[in-house]
Amino acid sequence: MSEPTLTNREFLSIVSHDLRTPIRQLSQFSQMLAATIDDLTGQQQQLVEFIEASSKSCTEIMDALDNLSHIRPPGNEVQPVDVVLCFKSALGAAIAQLDTAPHICIADRHTELPVMNHTHAKTILDCLVDNAIKFRHPDRELEISFSTASDQNGCSFEITDNGSGIAESFIGQCKTIFKKYDRNSAGPGLGLTLVDHIIALYGGLLSIQSNERTVGTTVKITIPFDKGQLNMSDNLLNTG
Template sequence: MTTRRWLTVLLLTMTAIVLLGGGAGAAALRHTAGVSNHLADRIAPARTAVGQLDSGLLAQAAAVRGHVVTADPRFLDSYRQGVEGERTTMSRLRVLLADEPEALGDLERARRLADRWRAEFAERLIASRQAGATPQELAPLVTGDAQTFAAVRAELTGLVGRLDGIRDAGRDDLDAARALRDLTFVAILAALLVCGIVGSVLVRTRVLRPLDRLGASVRQVAGGDFRHRLRPDGPADIARLTSDVETMRRAVVEAWERSQHDRDALEQQADELRRSNEDLEQFAYVASHDLQEPLRKVASFCQMLERRYADQLDDRARQYIGFAVDGASRMQELINDLLTFSRIGRVYGDEREVDLAEVFAQAEANLSRAVEESGATIDRDPLPTVRGEPTLLTMLWQNLLGNAVKFRSPDRAPRIRVTVTDTAQGWSFAVEDNGIGIDPRYAEKIFVIFQRLHPRGAYPGTGIGLAVCKKVVEYHGGTLSLDEAYRDGTRFVFTLPRVPAAVVPGQPGQPAEESAAGV
């Protein structure tokens, strides 16, 4: 059973006890009220009415004797009023004693005796006195009614005794009903108390203890004992909760073991990366010294050969020597460009607040001769301040502006426009020109190192400029792309964040050694 079902059963049991006890208590209260109302509303008024009947009969008898003695008609009025009062009281007693047949029988016998007394004695005495009989003549008749009148009063006395007996029995019944009522309510309270105690024990043993054990196990696991197993216990829902927590523990343990394995693999990769960086450093040293020295010798000796034996060489030989010198020079240029590309993020690391207007001006100054010869015009929006490496940002502007000047249209002067947009992600820059443009098919190829879209003799350079730009932008946590929808020349769009991006190995903005390792 679940905790909810345990509590539901307990609440239903307490509700049933309250309802049953309430019904029994209500029945006891109704019985008590009925007995009390019967005594107060019927028996007590009936007993008072019987006393009034007895007093009324005595008043009737006194009025008859007074009339016999004095012949005063006022006694007759008293007599008649007594008779009417007796009848009214009789009617009232019949209503009050409707559920007491024995008392009604006594009342009817008393009524018949009273009617007999009035018919045989009272009415005869009154008639005889009104006919002129003297009190002395009527004395025997007055004396003769005493026996009948005493019988009437004896019957009324018996009725009073019966009513007293009914009253005493009703009081005993009332006491018993009150005792039953009190016992019922005490039993209800005792049952509720027992249910409360049982419920408390059940909650403690079936709910709280399993929860305490579950909490202790969870704390033990949270403390680092991931191998500690949680065993289901208690009601079904708590057992299910324990099973769910155990499943979660197993998933966490499996994830932790996987993370341990991944961490070991990552540490191994880091070691390999360090070794690769060391090899790259060695390569950079060799490329900057050992590789360029033979190239310089080849170029210089070829030139010396051409000067010393100029009169002995034909045009074909001079052409071959020119090819050799040009090849050595291009090899040196490629090596220098490759070194420049590999140093991005590895050698240049002086990050600080950089005013882009200043580095842009430096790039313009570096390109001043090419700009002047081409007649190019450069317009720009006000440039913001970002956090970055000044040399790399200068290199970025210089390559983008230099490409715009280099790949200009032959029939018009270059016009370069630099725009800046403040976005929710950071700063967005656009460099557009009116040059020869780039086919959208090569939108990705142009950023690959040493990739060229034109023959070597058409335009100078090694094809590394845009690859350098992309690496500089990604080092600063931004992106660089070609606007393929732009048709009036070339338009490059790149972004720079307002704050440094998080440095994650293998992602844009990676550390120097990892950037160099990926060359």
């Protein structure tokens, strides 16, 4: 999937900006109603909660559209990125929403570091960790594994969870904007679209392995090597 064109970026940015204020005001109005009216009927309370939930959902969509509209080629703002640290940072922020901390396994093979824009790497890991938590299975303790590797194709890292899984017939549609496997799931359905746009800037590869009849999903990111890119040893030799 290619980078959004200028026209698309402008459209996404305008939509996000122009909708944000009225939706925020609607949310504030519903909160004011709940705070100032002591004796809301059951139906009125349900309506207030519905407005709040809808406002939150719209805000999530606008945030995702805003992120999508601001994707830019990395240019010269690239460096070897420690994706393990990015994963740990994303995990720390995400598990705050859980009552029970997930079981985490990290297999860092200390291979070459992917050379990328740090914000791009952070956005990718934030999206993938969020998906792993969002689609956890209700009857299993959440497990998330993270691993790194490198070969002739470049540097790769992957996240595996033991969640609900995805039907094989749907995997090809996962990167389509607003396409959601479960219409009842939280979020706007833009996470993998955003990841795919970023990976495309590097000529990289996003692969997904899952099956709803088995346990969990594995998402693998591969960033190809480029001439002049630094690997870990080069970086260490050139410091200090």
